[in-house]
Amino acid sequence: MGRRSIHTQEELRELIIAATTSIIDEAGIDGLSAREIAKHIGYSPGTLYNMFENLDDLLLIIEARLLDDLRQQLIEAAQNAPAHERLPRLAATYFEFTQNHPKRWSLLIEHRIPGNHPVPDWYEDKISSLLQPFEDVLDPILDADTSPETRRQHARTIWAGIHGLTSLSTANKLATITNHSGQVLIDDLVMTYLAGLQRSTSHGVSTAPQKEKR
Amino acid sequence: MGRRSIHTQEELRELIIAATTSIIDEAGIDGLSAREIAKHIGYSPGTLYNMFENLDDLLLIIEARLLDDLRQQLIEAAQNAPAHERLPRLAATYFEFTQNHPKRWSLLIEHRIPGNHPVPDWYEDKISSLLQPFEDVLDPILDADTSPETRRQHARTIWAGIHGLTSLSTANKLATITNHSGQVLIDDLVMTYLAGLQRSTSHGVSTAPQKEKR
DNA sequence: AGTATGTATTGAACGGCGGCCCATGATCGC
DNA sequence: GCGATCATGGGCCGCCGTTCAATACATACT
The missing domain is CATH 1.10.357.10 (Tetracycline Repressor, domain 2)
Structure with a gap:
């Protein structure tokens, strides 16, 4: 797929942060993975890496x-x-x-x-x-x-x-x-x-x- | 290989514990793995599981x-x-x-x-x-x-x-x-x-x- | 010495996980 | 239509814990 324009960059960022937060709150850091976050927001893993350097960056x-x-x-x-x-x-x-x-x-x-x-x-x-x-x-x-x-x-x-x-x-x-x-x-x-x-x-x-x- | 009789069961146990301890002290838990412990003591990974239930057991x-x-x-x-x-x-x-x-x-x-x-x-x-x-x-x-x-x-x-x-x-x-x-x-x-x-x-x-x- | 028996050790293999990348194609603004 | 952009998702590569049939050894017995 290509550009969706359902969410702005900023919205997407917040979406990722929110999803990650909720995964951690439920399952702890052991339940967290790039694929899991992607699944939660309905995007693909690669998308995360358009918005953040890497997972540690996101966690910080x-x-x-x-x-x-x-x-x-x-x-x-x-x-x-x-x-x-x-x-x-x-x-x-x-x-x-x-x-x-x-x-x-x-x-x-x-x-x-x-x-x-x-x-x-x-x-x-x-x-x-x-x-x-x-x-x-x-x-x-x-x-x-x-x-x-x-x-x-x-x-x-x-x-x-x-x-x-x-x-x-x-x-x-x-x-x-x-x-x-x-x-x-x-x-x-x-x-x-x-x-x-x-x-x-x-x-x-x-x-x-x-x-x-x- | 078979039985070596270089170390008694008890010695082997202590060997494993010592190696694990030193790995953790140096590299933290992220540097620890069954293979790494085995390498340190010159035995194979399988040996660990003769002495301990699993890694968590060993860590405890x-x-x-x-x-x-x-x-x-x-x-x-x-x-x-x-x-x-x-x-x-x-x-x-x-x-x-x-x-x-x-x-x-x-x-x-x-x-x-x-x-x-x-x-x-x-x-x-x-x-x-x-x-x-x-x-x-x-x-x-x-x-x-x-x-x-x-x-x-x-x-x-x-x-x-x-x-x-x-x-x-x-x-x-x-x-x-x-x-x-x-x-x-x-x-x-x-x-x-x-x-x-x-x-x-x-x-x-x-x-x-x-x-x-x- | 030779054979048999049991066991300690092996290490390849299984099944799964993970982070991260990038060629490809979809979708946008113009 | 056309280029720019964004999202894709399969794939790369490496890691992991754990298992188990095979094997090499020690021991006991003859």
Whole structure:
């Protein structure tokens, strides 16, 4: 066949991305193949290679969208929560998000580009921009004289901690953590870490008297 | 060919396990195949299937050994540290261990048994026995009236948090975390969480005055 | 030493998968 | 009609896990 003009290039691109996403969500990456995608959209395998370099290219784009979605939800969650509940909400949102798209989330974590070529720059940017909401929310909690590096460090720590809980319940082989118990642990982690932060900022460099936050 | 009697069954088994381990450590699971293992040990592919059900079976055994090793190192680390430093040492040991065997560690996390059959019981036991050292070390830190469930919960939380940091630096695609900075973050996580625990145990159910640990 | 018996090992073969390419032909805008 | 463009889909090549009849060896027995 030749040109169909049923879909524009742009529509076709989106069609491919949507089909791939749904295959992954259902069957995981092991259920994915060029032929399978083609079957889903009613085109032939060759078509994929008119729109994307190769499958890894396509996967990267899907991962990027997932990261964008997550970031968006984090930002919204933080905005819609009262100040003193922002960090817990952020954590819960992160956890829920990964629970809602477990297969795609696993892809994001586990997908490696063959020949250990580095990931594109824009991808790394998206990763590290996940950190921003945590920094923003952590900011008003910390003492004013906390150094920027220390702020970032705390943000990373808590981000990584949350990430650990999510990945333990997503990776079904270590799943001693269920969806419900995950929420509890997330809360434990965040609240206790926060308590620790407030304790050390009151005991540390600053000699100011302890400020109770409530 | 027929029987060689160069290696006993047991030796052959170990040979296979060793070869597989080294292939994974070098090339990751993508570099692994029955033929590749056979080449390494100078036997034919068929031989593998005299000793193991299939490749997944073999992989599970390798994962089990990794878990055993880690558990052993955790226990030793805890024993050789002064009481008030046990938790940080535990965390650092966990982190170092995964850094020392990144590919094999990733295998452990990412390997799924096809047809989503469940993992054998002994495997789950090994996973959850990783929690034990953390519980043991956390125990003397917590208030005496902390319930057993709460203890386990805290142990899980901190375990998962540490796990998150390790997996962020092992999964090279999110690697905003280097080996060095990982150590720093691990310390941050553990120390702050601990501080938080002590704060809440002093402020919570118990009305005992704050106990400074130094 | 020779034969028989059982077994450990073989490795070719099966059936299937996969990514990716490209000569061909269909369909478009003009 | 005519060239440009887009989609095709069969085919190339390579990989994989796994099997099993055949075989070469070790052992036991005569």
